Amino acid sequence: MDMHFKLLHMYKLLILLSCLIITLSCSKENFDVANLNGNEISAFGHGGMGTRSTYPINTYESLMKCLNFGSDGTELDIQMTKDSVLIAFHDIDLSESTNISGLVNSLNWSEIKNAHYTDPLYTSYSIISLDQFFSNVINLHEYDFTFDCKINSGNDDPIIYNTKYTNAISQIINKFNLTKNVYIESQSEDFLRLLQQKNSNYKLFIYPNSFNSGLEIATRMNLFGITISTDIVNKKQIEIAHNNNLFVAIWGISSKGANSDGIKKNPDFIQSDKIKNLVDLLD
Amino acid sequence: MKLFLTILLLSFYSISKAQEDSLSIKKNSIYIEILGVGGYGSVNFEREILKIKKIKIGTRLGITTYNLTDFTTKFNPDLIIPISINAQYGNKHNLEISLGQVISFIVETNPNTYTPERTTNIHPNLTVGYRYQKTKGGFIFRINYSPIIEFYQDYKHWGGISFGYAF
Numbered sequence: 001m002d003m004h005f006k007l008l009h010m011y012k013l014l015i016l017l018s019c020l021i022i023t024l025s026c027s028k029e030n031f032d033v034a035n036l037n038g039n040e041i042s043a044f045g046h047g048g049m050g051t052r053s054t055y056p057i058n059t060y061e062s063l064m065k066c067l068n069f070g071s072d073g074t075e076l077d078i079q080m081t082k083d084s085v086l087i088a089f090h091d092i093d094l095s096e097s098t099n100i101s102g103l104v105n106s107l108n109w110s111e112i113k114n115a116h117y118t119d120p121l122y123t124s125y126s127i128i129s130l131d132q133f134f135s136n137v138i139n140l141h142e143y144d145f146t147f148d149c150k151i152n153s154g155n156d157d158p159i160i161y162n163t164k165y166t167n168a169i170s171q172i173i174n175k176f177n178l179t180k181n182v183y184i185e186s187q188s189e190d191f192l193r194l195l196q197q198k199n200s201n202y203k204l205f206i207y208p209n210s211f212n213s214g215l216e217i218a219t220r221m222n223l224f225g226i227t228i229s230t231d232i233v234n235k236k237q238i239e240i241a242h243n244n245n246l247f248v249a250i251w252g253i254s255s256k257g258a259n260s261d262g263i264k265k266n267p268d269f270i271q272s273d274k275i276k277n278l279v280d281l282l283d
Numbered sequence: 284m285k286l287f288l289t290i291l292l293l294s295f296y297s298i299s300k301a302q303e304d305s306l307s308i309k310k311n312s313i314y315i316e317i318l319g320v321g322g323y324g325s326v327n328f329e330r331e332i333l334k335i336k337k338i339k340i341g342t343r344l345g346i347t348t349y350n351l352t353d354f355t356t357k358f359n360p361d362l363i364i365p366i367s368i369n370a371q372y373g374n375k376h377n378l379e380i381s382l383g384q385v386i387s388f389i390v391e392t393n394p395n396t397y398t399p400e401r402t403t404n405i406h407p408n409l410t411v412g413y414r415y416q417k418t419k420g421g422f423i424f425r426i427n428y429s430p431i432i433e434f435y436q437d438y439k440h441w442g443g444i445s446f447g448y449a450f
Contacts, residue, residue: 054323054349054350055350055354060354060392060397061353061354061391061392062354064354064355065352065353065354065355065356068354068355068356069356099437118437120322120323120349121322121406121431121433121439121441122322122363122385122387122389122404122406122433123349123387123389123391124389124391124402124434125391125392126391126392126394132397136397
């Protein structure tokens with residue numbers, strides 16, 4: 001009888017603990033978002049699934065999985081090959097993460113397209129061009145994309161290089177009718193100015209080293225917004241940007257806690273390395 | 284490769300017979316390897332098939348994955364299967380050397396259709412390291428250097444640490 005009582009007691013305790021765990025795991029944080037983006041934060045992947053994923057960032061696998069997880073879109077690192085093909089790739093030299101070497105702008109697309117990433121072991125994920133990527137996204141216009149334009153002119157004349165680069169961006173945006181769906185960010189004022197001259201409807205973001213310099217440049221150039229690391233911007237500064245009619249995208253969000261902290265700063269866009277969690281939090 | 288697989292399968296088959304003869308020696312072990320030939324980590328089963336004084340010969344079969352779902356988010360796991368034959372020298376403190384292959388089944392993108400496609404490849408490897416394991420079983424610790432010839436093309440320096448149990 002005593003044994004039976006003990007078992008019953010343990011059983012009740014187990015049920016109680018299970019309920020507690022389920023309740024805690026299901027509880028959701030509520031966020032009061034106030035921003036320029038219709039009081040909603042758009043969830044973007046960082047190069048797709050982010051740097052913590054087993055997929056290398058900017059690969060088709062990483063970008064597509066991010067979109068298929070229900071994100072609003074994704075950020076991509078953009079570079080231009082010698083023959084003016086735009087590719088999604090982060091590093092300056094291909095040898096940093098692939099089985100070939102050389103600067104992206106020193107090689108033609110035909111020399112790059114058969115390369116593969118060297119990590120993780122046993123995989124051979126390919127480098128993808130923007131044309132290939134956009135050609136294969138179903139319901140393309142349901143998503144937004146941020147182009148993080150990496151500018152490495154190498155030995156080329158910077159003016160000629162920037163002109164070719166901005167022409168290539170315009171062409172890809174026009175080809176896929178993506179003017180409304182693309183945000184373009186760069187650290188170079190000259191580059192952004194060229195794009196602004198091409199099309200005043202482009203949504204251009206300065207990518208500054210500090211909030212104050214970003215605010216100054218974005219206001220002076222009448223840009224769409226500021227892209228900035230979450231480490232160097234706070235809620236008050238984002239509010240100042242909003243008061244100046246500037247959208248704010250934050251990056252450097254690499255954990256679930258950082259997703260939550262990022263949301264509390266009220267940005268318009270978050271580029272996260274934990275995109276699934278961000279989508280769940282904002283859902 | 285076929286010969287290697289045949290030897291390995293025969294080894295696993297013969298072990299059940301061998302164990303019946305010497306129940307006092309713990310011939311099975313399971314361990315988790317951090318990094319190692321599985322890539323980021325793997326779960327492994329090992330079986331000792333031969334013991335001559337301080338030399339022990341064993342076989343290993345492991346499994347691990349990178350992603351359980353493919354980029355369309357459908358269940359379609361990558362599978363990475365390390366198999367090897369190893370030799371140990373020692374009693375409690377062992378020098379361990381092994382030769383093996385990793386069979387990888389990775390889901391990537393078909394370059395023509397842009398749909399998920401499983402690719403199968405084989406990657407030989409060598410392991411040299413230290414292994415703590417008592418003859419009577421119990422706790423196992425391994426630390427090793429395990430270079431891999433990925434796709435039979437690229438030599439990669441690699442290594443791993445394992446914790447497990449012999450029984």
